[in-house]
Amino acid sequence: MSEKNDLEESDRFPDGTIKLRNPHIAQMDQDILYHLALGSGSHDLVEMFSDVRYVCMGGTPKRMEGFANFIMDEIGYKLPTGTTLLDISYLSYRYSMYKVGPVLCFSHGMGIPSVGILLHEVIKLMYHAKCKNPIFFRLGTCGGIGIEGGNLVISESAVDGLMQPYLELPVLGKMQRRPAILDKQLAHELKNLRFESDPFSVTVGKTMCTYDFYEGQGRLDGAFCDYSEEDKLEFLHKIHQDNIVNMEMESLCFAALCHHAGIKCAVVCVTLLNRLTGDQVSSSKELMGKWQEYPQMLVARYIKQQMGLP
Numbered sequence: 001m002s003e004k005n006d007l008e009e010s011d012r013f014p015d016g017t018i019k020l021r022n023p024h025i026a027q028m029d030q031d032i033l034y035h036l037a038l039g040s041g042s043h044d045l046v047e048m049f050s051d052v053r054y055v056c057m058g059g060t061p062k063r064m065e066g067f068a069n070f071i072m073d074e075i076g077y078k079l080p081t082g083t084t085l086l087d088i089s090y091l092s093y094r095y096s097m098y099k100v101g102p103v104l105c106f107s108h109g110m111g112i113p114s115v116g117i118l119l120h121e122v123i124k125l126m127y128h129a130k131c132k133n134p135i136f137f138r139l140g141t142c143g144g145i146g147i148e149g150g151n152l153v154i155s156e157s158a159v160d161g162l163m164q165p166y167l168e169l170p171v172l173g174k175m176q177r178r179p180a181i182l183d184k185q186l187a188h189e190l191k192n193l194r195f196e197s198d199p200f201s202v203t204v205g206k207t208m209c210t211y212d213f214y215e216g217q218g219r220l221d222g223a224f225c226d227y228s229e230e231d232k233l234e235f236l237h238k239i240h241q242d243n244i245v246n247m248e249m250e251s252l253c254f255a256a257l258c259h260h261a262g263i264k265c266a267v268v269c270v271t272l273l274n275r276l277t278g279d280q281v282s283s284s285k286e287l288m289g290k291w292q293e294y295p296q297m298l299v300a301r302y303i304k305q306q307m308g309l310p
């Protein structure tokens, strides 16, 4: 397993376009991005997407449509009069996709398999479209470990439920491991965009990414539970001592695949509860809706700053 902490120039072509680590794609007549309802033969992907610089993804179609409208206001992007944002991938009935100038927004569904399939196709989309130096963001929700609901966590690294810092995937009958490495500098740049007046704190820390929401995150409220409350608390306090500050379900794959593709990326999640004090997600829908705008606010500030906007 090769460990590289920083992306190197050689991960991309000198003009910033993606070097695809798959020799087969260039040999194909066309590449169908099946789950996006796009293809290199059926669509002019360069014409449609070459200006994309920021790829933002989050769990649900609704939240990402909300983000697309929010970022449109923030960067002052204007749609032609009388038109509204269109879900470019609506024919896939899988993921949703919205484009707002240089910002491409996706929903990724729940869990590693879902975000993994999307990432394969979005990384190939960046390649076909000849996008330059795209930065990927995951804007999500999580359970805080020692952090109350309504606060932000930016992942500086991601580990699985066994504290292993890599994504494991059986490939051709053998276990493949890819290091889950995030851009620490980007994480701190995002943290520094918090305003004194913001109603949330921002913690940069280690994220545990699990394969399940219930037993995988040590909850007592799933359909099954073979451990006691003491066992659960012992585990949560132990990982807290090992500097885990939150739990969610996509960061490991997101970090591993972006890193492997030579793409700079960050994971910004809002906590929905403090897992040291409970399992049930019981805050009101309205309050959680408000909280889910917090990652969007921070990422929008970053994009505006990069675009040289006030």
Ligand code: R2B
Residues within 6 Å of the ligand: 059, 109, 110, 111, 140, 141, 142, 213, 248, 249, 250
């Ligand atoms: C956070 O929230 C979802 C589970 O409720 C999952 O996608 C995640 O990572």
Ligand code: URA
Residues within 6 Å of the ligand: 141, 142, 143, 144, 213, 217, 247, 248, 249, 272, 273
């Ligand atoms: N998402 C998770 O994966 N876990 C939580 O506890 C809350 C949101």
